[in-house]
Amino acid sequence: MNRKQGTPRPRKGFTLAELLIVVAIIAVLVAIAIPIFTSQLEKSRESVDLSNVRAAYAEVMSAAITDDGTAQYGGAVIKQGDGTFQATVSPLKQQQDDWATNVEAMELGGVPYADWNAKEPKAHGSCTVRYDPGSGKVTIDWGGTGGSGGEGTDTPGGNTGGGTAGTASALGSAIKEILGRNGKVTVKVDKDGNLTFVHQGNGNSNQIDSDTEQTIINQLKAKGILSEDGKVTPDPDHPNGYTIKIHGNNGNGTAGITITDLPAQP
Numbered sequence: 001m002n003r004k005q006g007t008p009r010p011r012k013g014f015t016l017a018e019l020l021i022v023v024a025i026i027a028v029l030v031a032i033a034i035p036i037f038t039s040q041l042e043k044s045r046e047s048v049d050l051s052n053v054r055a056a057y058a059e060v061m062s063a064a065i066t067d068d069g070t071a072q073y074g075g076a077v078i079k080q081g082d083g084t085f086q087a088t089v090s091p092l093k094q095q096q097d098d099w100a101t102n103v104e105a106m107e108l109g110g111v112p113y114a115d116w117n118a119k120e121p122k123a124h125g126s127c128t129v130r131y132d133p134g135s136g137k138v139t140i141d142w143g144g145t146g147g148s149g150g151e152g153t154d155t156p157g158g159n160t161g162g163g164t165a166g167t168a169s170a171l172g173s174a175i176k177e178i179l180g181r182n183g184k185v186t187v188k189v190d191k192d193g194n195l196t197f198v199h200q201g202n203g204n205s206n207q208i209d210s211d212t213e214q215t216i217i218n219q220l221k222a223k224g225i226l227s228e229d230g231k232v233t234p235d236p237d238h239p240n241g242y243t244i245k246i247h248g249n250n251g252n253g254t255a256g257i258t259i260t261d262l263p264a265q266p
Helices: 018-064 165-177 212-221
Strands: 085-089 126-132 137-144 186-189 195-197 241-246 256-263
Touching: 018 126, 018 165, 085 165, 126 165, 165 186, 165 212, 165 241, 165 256
Parallel strands: none
Antiparallel strands: 085 126, 126 137, 186 195, 186 241, 241 256
């Protein structure tokens, strides 16, 4: 006897409403996840910056203990013309102003958060560690803007007064980067922030041509280090102004920077 075959049941798919609900749920989850991921990523960048500042502090103290006038950090000589020791971490890895990490209970080089100078870092800015053997004081300053520029008195090219500690180091590092490892030049920044190139006759090994001078000026302006009228924000660590001497490759693959205070003007 033949069995009668039944009619197959139609296959049922998702309705448009169900698909929209699923998409909406995914969108909500993404909206929640992205800020959390971004915050954690920024905290990891801050951890790297804090680690680098601790390393800079160790280099500063090592140079101070041994009174090493040739020790360098980031291509800049640590011992300054006024006898203090200083290193600048620049640029910072952070991509946002202020902190995503809770640092209020933190110490760097024995300096608690409450005693840090300019406690809020700038995106892609800099941090300067400074030790004064005379007072035995360590200063941690997060106010530097590095090569990224900024707002108000922290802007190296703004020349709005006040100044930021570490401006000289940031300027020297920027010039060294522009010239490359074999470049040599000496520049002077007076107490008002006017930048000029130092020439001492045709025999001066640090003399460069006018085209190279203009290239340096243009790139410093593009980096936000110089204002359009050729000025840099005065550095409070060098109130009388300073000279920056960029040394070429000294045979071991390094190109150093020497920052020397200008004498006080009568």
